[in-house]
Amino acid sequence: MLGSLVHVGGMPLQDALARRAVDDGALLGEELLRIGYAGRARVGCPCVDSFVELHIEQGPVLDREGIAIGVVEGVQGICWTELTFTGRSNHAGTTPMALRQDAGMAAARVAALVHALSQRFAGRQLATVGALTLQPNLVNVIAQSALMTVDLRNTDGALLQQAQGALLAGARRIAAEHGVLLSHRLLADFAPVAFDAALVDSVERAARAQGLSTLRLPSGAGHDAQMLARVCPTAMVFVPSRDGLSHNVREFTAPEQLVQGANVLLQVLLERADR
Amino acid sequence: MLGSLVHVGGMPLQDALARRAVDDGALLGEELLRIGYAGRARVGCPCVDSFVELHIEQGPVLDREGIAIGVVEGVQGICWTELTFTGRSNHAGTTPMALRQDAGMAAARVAALVHALSQRFAGRQLATVGALTLQPNLVNVIAQSALMTVDLRNTDGALLQQAQGALLAGARRIAAEHGVLLSHRLLADFAPVAFDAALVDSVERAARAQGLSTLRLPSGAGHDAQMLARVCPTAMVFVPSRDGLSHNVREFTAPEQLVQGANVLLQVLLERADR
Incomplete structure (x- = not known):
C-alpha cells in the first residue's frame, strides 16, 4: 500500500x-x-489505465455465507485515535470514591461507550478498542494513567465522522467526571473510497458468467486499489478466507477458490482490454 | 500482617x-x-491482653478535613477477584460486529459495571479495577484475551457480598453477550472486622483529653490489628497522611502529628493497664 x-x-x-x-x-x-x-x-x-486487485477477503463473510466471489464496492474509511488519560495513583482501600482521579476507570467507561456507539451507528459501523494499558496495573492501586486506542471504520464517511465526534465528546465528558486529563491524537484518518461503478459491475458480470455466486461488500482492510483509485478506475475481487483468518499461519483459501478468483480477474481485464 | x-x-x-x-x-x-x-x-x-495499633491513615480523609486523630472503628472487608475473558483474535477492519468474540470489549464493559456498582452501593462501597491487560493489545486487532482485577471493599460484609454477587452475575451476562469465555478466581476474601467498642471509646477519650480533634472512620487498608482482633480486644489510632499518600517516597506525616498519635496510644495503654 x-x-x-x-x-x-x-x-x-x-x-x-x-x-x-x-x-x-x-x-x-x-x-x-x-x-x-x-x-x-x-x-x-x-x-495505469485501470487497476483490478485480486485478494483474499481477510474476513469471515464469504466463507460463512458460502459465496465464491466478493464484488468489492470500495474500501471503508478508517479513523484511529489514541486516547491518553492521566489521573492520580492512589490506594484502592483508603481513597474514597469521590476523591479519586481514576484514569483506568475513565478509560474503561470510554471503551464501553465505543461499544455503545457501534450499536447506535449499527449498519456498517465497526468499532474496536484493541489496546488498553493501565499504569501501574496493580490490583490495589488506582491507575495513574491509561492509554487506549479506538479503531472506527465505516463505508459512509459522514457517519464515520459523526461516530468520531461522538467518541471525542463522550471521552471528554467521562474524563471530566473522573477528574482526569484527556489528550488524544489521530493515528490514521482515511476517508472511504468508492471503486469505479462500471468496473465493479464488470467484476460481478465476469463472476456470474462463470456460474459463480457473488456478494457485493466493502473491503474492511486497506489495499493498493484504495490508493490507485485516486488516479484511475479501480475495483477488487475477493475470494473467501477460511474462518476469516488473515495475517496468521492458519490463513487458508482452497486452490479451486484461488483459480475462480484468478479467472474472474482475467475476464475483467480482457473485457477492459476489448473496449 | x-x-x-x-x-x-x-x-x-x-x-x-x-x-x-x-x-x-x-x-x-x-x-x-x-x-x-x-x-x-x-x-x-x-x-496478648489487648492490641492497639498506631498508624498513618494511608488515605486523604484526616488530612483533607484537618483532623488530628482518626478513631478507627474497624477494618473494611476486602474481596479481590481476577477475571479472565477468552475470546478470539481477529482483524478489526474485516470482522463484522456480530461475528466478534471481543475479550477486550467484554472486560471494559465489566469494568464500567464495576463503576456502576460503586454508585449503586454508594456509602462506604469502594470499587477499583486496578489491572486490565489485553492480548495482543494492538490497535487493529480484536483482543484474544483480557485479564482484569476487581477490588471491592465495604465495612458492611453483607453489602460487600451483594456487590460481589452483582459483579459476577454481570460479568457472566456480558461475557455471554460477547461470546467469550469467562473464568474467575478469588485473590483475597476478608470479612470486615469491628474493633472492640470499649477500646475504640478509649482512643476517642484519650484524644479528646489532649484537646485533639477526632473522626471515627474505618481503615481502608489491612493491618495487624485486623488479625489480632480474632484473639483479643483491638483498636487503632490513625494520624493524617499528607495528600493521602502511602507506599510512596512522598509519604509524609509531620513530627508533631506523630507525637500526638503516640501520646494517644500511650494514654489508651495506661488506661488499659489501670483497669
Whole structure:
C-alpha cells in the first residue's frame, strides 16, 4: 500500500524510503536495494489505465455465507485515535470514591461507550478498542494513567465522522467526571473510497458468467486499489478466507477458490482490454 | 500482617515461612533467618491482653478535613477477584460486529459495571479495577484475551457480598453477550472486622483529653490489628497522611502529628493497664 501511495503522489518517495519497520527497525530504502526491488522508473510511471486487485477477503463473510466471489464496492474509511488519560495513583482501600482521579476507570467507561456507539451507528459501523494499558496495573492501586486506542471504520464517511465526534465528546465528558486529563491524537484518518461503478459491475458480470455466486461488500482492510483509485478506475475481487483468518499461519483459501478468483480477474481485464 | 495472621492461628507457620516475595522471589523463612528475626517463641506466645495499633491513615480523609486523630472503628472487608475473558483474535477492519468474540470489549464493559456498582452501593462501597491487560493489545486487532482485577471493599460484609454477587452475575451476562469465555478466581476474601467498642471509646477519650480533634472512620487498608482482633480486644489510632499518600517516597506525616498519635496510644495503654 505504501508503494501505491507513493505511485499516486500521496507521499514523497524519500519519505517512503526513510520508513523503518516497527519490529526490527529495518529501513525500507535499504531493504529494497538489498532484495533487488529498487527500480529505476520515475514515480507515477508507467501510467495505469485501470487497476483490478485480486485478494483474499481477510474476513469471515464469504466463507460463512458460502459465496465464491466478493464484488468489492470500495474500501471503508478508517479513523484511529489514541486516547491518553492521566489521573492520580492512589490506594484502592483508603481513597474514597469521590476523591479519586481514576484514569483506568475513565478509560474503561470510554471503551464501553465505543461499544455503545457501534450499536447506535449499527449498519456498517465497526468499532474496536484493541489496546488498553493501565499504569501501574496493580490490583490495589488506582491507575495513574491509561492509554487506549479506538479503531472506527465505516463505508459512509459522514457517519464515520459523526461516530468520531461522538467518541471525542463522550471521552471528554467521562474524563471530566473522573477528574482526569484527556489528550488524544489521530493515528490514521482515511476517508472511504468508492471503486469505479462500471468496473465493479464488470467484476460481478465476469463472476456470474462463470456460474459463480457473488456478494457485493466493502473491503474492511486497506489495499493498493484504495490508493490507485485516486488516479484511475479501480475495483477488487475477493475470494473467501477460511474462518476469516488473515495475517496468521492458519490463513487458508482452497486452490479451486484461488483459480475462480484468478479467472474472474482475467475476464475483467480482457473485457477492459476489448473496449 | 502475615506474622499476625500466623500468631492468631489463621495460617500454619510453615505456609508462611514458605511464602516468596512477588518481586524477587525471596523466601520469607530464609530472609527472617538472614536478618536475625527468626525467633524461638512458640506460635501464639506471648498471650496478648489487648492490641492497639498506631498508624498513618494511608488515605486523604484526616488530612483533607484537618483532623488530628482518626478513631478507627474497624477494618473494611476486602474481596479481590481476577477475571479472565477468552475470546478470539481477529482483524478489526474485516470482522463484522456480530461475528466478534471481543475479550477486550467484554472486560471494559465489566469494568464500567464495576463503576456502576460503586454508585449503586454508594456509602462506604469502594470499587477499583486496578489491572486490565489485553492480548495482543494492538490497535487493529480484536483482543484474544483480557485479564482484569476487581477490588471491592465495604465495612458492611453483607453489602460487600451483594456487590460481589452483582459483579459476577454481570460479568457472566456480558461475557455471554460477547461470546467469550469467562473464568474467575478469588485473590483475597476478608470479612470486615469491628474493633472492640470499649477500646475504640478509649482512643476517642484519650484524644479528646489532649484537646485533639477526632473522626471515627474505618481503615481502608489491612493491618495487624485486623488479625489480632480474632484473639483479643483491638483498636487503632490513625494520624493524617499528607495528600493521602502511602507506599510512596512522598509519604509524609509531620513530627508533631506523630507525637500526638503516640501520646494517644500511650494514654489508651495506661488506661488499659489501670483497669
